[in-house]
Each structure stands twice: as structure tokens, then as C-alpha cells.
Amino acid sequence: MNPYITNTPQEVGQMLESIGVENIDALFADIKPKHSPQSFDLPAGLSEYEVVRRVTQLALKNNVHVVPFIGGGYYDHYIPTVVGALASRGEFYTAYTPYQPECAQGTLQALFEYQSAMCALTGMAVSNASLYDGGTALYEAMMMAIRMTGRHKVIMDGGVSPIYRKILKTYTHHLSYQFAETPVVHGQSSREEIDRLLDRDTAVIILQNPNFFGSIDDFTDIIKKAHSVGALAIVSVYPISLGLLKTPAQMGADIVTGEGQSLGLPLNFGGPYLGFMCTHKKYVRKMPGRIVGQTLDAKGERCFVNTLQAREQHIRRDKATSNICTNVSLCALQAAIFMAVVGKNGLKEMAQLNLDKAEFAKQLLSKIKGVEVKRSAPTFNEFTVHLPVDASHVVAAMMSRGFAAGFPLGRYYPGMERYLLVAVTEKRTKEEIERYAKALQEVLN
């Protein structure tokens, strides 16, 4: 049975009578017998309790009890309880895209506040109301830059997440864009190689801060050179790091994107997350995705609407700036609540805790014989270590000691099998970090 169907058999009878048909089957008369399903062999329904028991058992089959030192762009940050408590209000999560602004001011104002907070964080003037995730947001940004410049060459810095790069490759391999990848040298972007590749065919250079190896950089010089040949610059950023790091706006970035998972969203085995995008005000009409704007109503009162819809698929169809329709509004709401409750000082303190704990871990790990902590560039809360053996073996051995020790870089970088990417967030305690270092020492001995 289906407990969510409300009408009683008697009411169903009344409705059928009003319609003038004998039974429900008659309503499907357009579907001829030759179109009937060849099979529809699904399990019989269960009670709520049976489903709860079964799904809870499945949840228990996932190991979430290891202490995580794994990041790679997705981090185990603390989420204040108030974030989930407010975002799980039915008035928010059972509404839809605000097509009728008068009865969606709650969602619209919250998204306006989200956009404002993203501008505060990145230093940029405008933000959209979210895309899907960090990787697809970067793809959308690249397409935006290609459209704006009318050029087809993309320079991709080697420090950009390989997870993102794979996505970009999927979406563009059938299109005639030219990709050039530049190496990472001593943890940072290779100025020399970027200089060599930047030319008047270059649409955009794509950079990431901190980069995938955890190193931080200041791209001001690179972006200046890109602009001198008429190219645009995209910088993908990690929001929490912006509590302390120079903003992409200060560096001169044209489009800023990133993964917003760290802003109050659980890890959720990969999603839903939050793709964000910010840019200059002059480019707002080139930006994909929904955008909420402030306006006045008929009484002259301030209110909010979906704006600049002439860019979007439901108006422009095949000429739209993107095909995106549903994005991740609820995740943007969670991020807005997170940024409000953590606030101006909280974000800075959270970032400082990440920095301090990662530095503490670096100090402990560098004392272990055979472990080399890469120190050629400054880092935020993630860093690369070189091990005397294959990092994936170390990770497996550490799992049985109760730690997700990090991400073995060999998975994405052939030749880097002995490198491990280690993340340390504000949630890791001194005691956990010490136990982690001790366990690593034991594993390596």
C-alpha cells in the first residue's frame, strides 16, 4: 500500500463518477496494450519501521568511526547544530524554485543573503544563487570565459584539483578547445611555463588556492600577465581558508568558483555539495545560474526576485548561458546560515584553528624517521608528505589503527605513489594528532 495517498475508496468513487469513467484503468486508455511494461518486478512494499531498520543497517556498514585526516577538497568541519535545525524546516525544504516571489520571499531573501556572504568572503561584487558542486562550477566558469573572450585556449594550472580537471575534460573533449596544463614547481604554479603559454589566443587561465597539494599562493602577478594578453583568470578557492588568505578579488581574479561543502554541509559520500560562482558586476549578465536581485514592490517596499532571467534556459532555450535549472538552493541556505552564525570573527578563528592544528601535525610528522613534510610553500590546513613506502599501503595499515590517514597522491599523479595528502581541520584534537603521528611511526617501522 501507499500511505501517502490520501483519498478513501469512497472519495475515489466520487471522483471517478465526476470524471465519468468506470475505474482508474480507463484513465490510461491512451496507453495501448502493446505499450504495457514487459516486466515490473519490484519488491513488495515495507512498513516504515522495516525500511528504517534496513537502511540503518546499511548506514552501519559504512566506516565513519575512523579519525579523518583525509581532505582533497572535502573536509570534516564542525557544523553548528543551528544550521541543520533551521535548514530542515519544511517551509524551506519542501518549497521549490521561487517562481512566484510573493510567496517565496523566505527563500529569495535567504539566497540574497547567501550571495552577499559569498561576496564578503571572496571580495567579488556579485555571486549567483549556486551551481551544483565545485567541479561543475569550474566547468561553468570556463565556458563563461570562453564565451566572453571568443577564444578557445585554456591554460590549466597543475595545482587545480584533478577531480575538477577530469570533469572539464569530459565536457569539452568533443569540442574544439585547446588545453594546456602547466606544472607545479616547489608546490606552486610555474610562472615560467605560464608566461610561455599565455598568448592572444588564450581565453582563460584556471588557478586554485590553496592548490590540490595544499600550498597557498598569491596569483596577482600571473593574473596581471593574463590580463595583458586579454585573457581572463578563474580562481577556485576553499571558502574556510578565506578567513585568513588573500582574497581572489585582491589578486585580480575575474571569476571565482569553488566547493562550498566546508560551509556547513556534511560530507554525505559526495553530495549534495555547493558549487559557487562570483564575478565582477560588469560580467553579471554573462554568469550562468539563478541570481536573486533586490527590487521594490508595487507599494514601494523592498523585496527580492529571481533576476536577469533572460540569460536562462527557460527563456533563452538553446541560446542560454547554461542549461542549469534546479541548482542546490537548500545547500546555499545552509551555507548562508553557517556564515551568519559563525560570523566575521568566528570564520577567522576557525581558519586560525585549522592553520595551527595543521602546523602542529606538520611538526609531529616531520619528526618521524623517513617522513618528509614538503615545506617549499606555505600551506593552510592540508599538506603533502613524502613517505619511504607506497602511501596507499600506509593508508590501508592506518585504517586498521582507526585513522583515515590521508589521500595517496599516486591515485591521480603517476610517479607520486609515495606522497600522501594530509588534512587537519579544527575538529582534530591535540590528542588525535599525537595518536595519528604515533600510529604512522609504528606503521613505518
Add this chain to the structure above:
Amino acid sequence: MELIFEKSVAGRRGFDFGASDVPVHAHIPPGYARTQDAPLPEVSELDVVRHYTLLSQQNFSVDTHFYPLGSCTMKYNPKFTEALARLSGFTDLHPLLAQLSGGEQWTQGALQILYELEQWMCEMTGFKHFTMQPLAGAHGELTGIMLMAAYHKSQGNTKKKYVIIPDSAHGTNPASAALAGYETITIPSDKNGGMDLQALKAAVNEQTAGLMMTVPSTYGVFEPNISEISKIIHAVDGIMYYDGANLNALLGRARPGDVGFDLMHVNMHKTFSTPHGGGGPGAGPVGVNEKLSRFLPISRVVKRPDGVYALDYDYPESIGYTASFYGHFAILVRAYAYVLMLGKEGLIDTANHAVLNANYIMKKLGPYYKICFDRICMHESVFSASRQAERGVHAIDIAKFLIDQKIHPPTVYFPISVPEAIMIEPTETESKQTMDRFIEKMIEADKLSQSNPAAFKEFPLTMPSNRPDEVKAARDVKTSFFLPDS
């Protein structure tokens, strides 16, 4: 209502991360450091709770209001699926754990959910394989069109240039086709809301890459000539794409894979009752038949002979990675629990009652509003407010009238091919009483359009805002608190 930024007071705190327990205080080297703090709000937790609680109360939602937004399937979202998606065994699971060597052993529960949901979706739709990766319906469309392109490329067919789309299609269809490098050709509908076969035959040639169709269409009509259409497209080696936006009407009645389609996406928030979230997150899994299986995105979830679920990357012809990980996992968990509870009969019931409710409303409103296609409808019906418009009362005015009656308006001005369109989708979870009240209010609107059409320009009267100036919003761009007012 004030913005949270306007409630900010210097020095006020909302959250305390506690003191550091490590004996290190590090610094970002100058040149790499932020020089001014991010101007986020400074508010208390109570400020935040009141602010967002009051904001939420300015929304209409399924939990609070009848929401017959056509084409969007605003059905009730069960609470227990929410609770299950929030189990820490799911929320705390890092996606990269599964990619470590031997990582499948730490993520068996999650992988089993993805695997079983794929099996069920195949059975429900008649397809061979599904990818759970696409993050929303439109993302599924783009993935699907790329699979179409990969197929033609594998056949060495370089002539394929056009994707054919009916005039009733969602705007995402042409936008997705264009992103994947195809041009689109629009085919008109016939007087019964079906596809105009003559126009289709005239448009199809060896350059036709495929056809994208929503069935039932956005007119609420099941395409009677589907078998013939699929023959026409397959005759030129085109791909039949099923837009699963309206799959909810067909569960147990027809399967896209059986009636000639090669490929489909499913909007999980519509058929499987995952919440709409104020505009996402959704999920848009893509299903394919044997012909297209080898092109599906990686990674794929497989069940090994030893019964262990694992990620598999070994598909050399795959189009690659379309999203960062394995899809909107937390959304898929909700869909998994929903399918498990309803089971075969319950799922068929959803289609039965969605169609019953839609026909009931169509029948009752028929005497008052022009019905676009006078026949049995599927899960939604399309009216035109053309008669009311002659009196100066447009579809949007009727929508604003309904807001004052505490009913979320139906979809208006879509499908775009219908002037003054009003598209009504009650869904299976609404009661006769709720629909009767809606019908009564719609009839009242029609009567008022005769007696006092001028009154409509004032509606809504009961909301915090009334008829926002959208032209001003687009002209004087103010999309952030920090931009100056103009």
C-alpha cells in the same frame, strides 16, 4: 524584513569554536594573507534562529500549502526519508574513502544503496544500466546528450548535427543539446497535443542525431504514436531520448525502454518524492539500453562475484566523469527508502492517483477555463486563461489571486506554446477536500474576472510583498547587500 547583515552589531558572537589545544600559533606569511576581515554578519545564535525562522514563514511550501505547480510534482515528502538521510553513517562518510585501495570495504552500505537503486530504476524503466552521477534533471540531460554524441562518434558518423525537440519541451532540452554541440529543430504539436508526424518526417534526415521527448508531454498527454516515432528516428540511426520529468505518471503502466527509447534521465525529486529544497538539490540519474551502456560515466558501482560492492573504472569508451563523485548521494538515499517502502504496488498507486486527481480537476474546471486538449489527461492538465484574458485578467493575475487564498499558484505561461497557460498538477498525495477548495477558488476567480476584473491588479493583498518590479531588478542590478542601491 531586515537583512541578517542589517542586524549585525560589532563584536556580537554567534558561535564559539573553543580555545586551541595545540601549542602552536602559526601565521600566514604577509603577501598571502587577507588584509581586511570578511564583512560577514556579527549576530547571536538567537538572532540567526529568529531571522531564518521568520524568513521560512514567508514561504509557501508543500508542508504548509497546496502547491499544484504543474510540471514540478510538488508531492508530500515523507519525513522518515529525511531522518534516514541524516544518519551519521551517511553524512560523515568521506567520498574519497571509497577510492582508497581496498576502500570499498569501508563504504559497503553506501555502495549497496547505489547499486540496488540502479537495479530498481532499470526494472521500473526497462533500461539496462543507470548512472546515479548526474546532479539534477538538466545535468542528466547534458549527460544523456553526451552519451548520444559518444554513440555517433563510435559509429564513425560525423554527419549528425541536429537534435529534434517538440514545442512542448522544457527549456532545458534545447539548452542541454546546445551545450553538447548540437543544433535543435523544434517540431509543432497536433491538435490533440501529440507530435505532428508529418512535420517530424519532414525534419528527419541522416543529420538527425536524436529526438528528445517528454512522455507524457508537458501538455499532460501520452504520445499515442510513440512506436511509429521511434521507427522514424531509428531508421536514420538516431537516438530516442526520454525526458523523465513526467515518469511519475507512467509507473507500472509503460516503460520507456519498452516503447522504443534508448536513453533517459529521471528527475528524482518528481517521481521519488525527494524534497525540492527551494530549488535543489535534485538528482538526475541517466538510464540507457545495451547500445549505449559502454559510454556511461565512470565510476560505476558493480557487485563482484564475491558479493562485495565496488567502484569500477574500467570502461575505456566511457564519456568520463560528469560530477565530482557518485551523485547527490543524500538525495538518492531518500529515493531508495521511498521505493523500499512503497514497493511495486505502492509505486503503481502513485501513478494511478496522480492521474485520477489531475483528471478530476480538469473535469471540474473545464466549464470555466479553456482546456487545451479536450481528452483524458495524465498527471497534469493544461488550461488557457484566454477567456479571462479577454476581460483583462491574465494567467498571472489569477496566480496572484490564488496566493491570497493561501494556495500556491499552478505553473503559468508554460508550456510556452500555449497562450495564457495554466498548468495544474495536484499529485497523488492531495485529498479531494483540498482539490475541491482549489476548484472553488478557481471558479471564484473566473466569476470575479467577469464582475470586477480591475480588482485583480491589486492582488495579492495579504502578503509581505506585492508584485515586485522585475524590470527594475534587472536594470538596477543589486544582487548583494554590498552593492549600492540605485
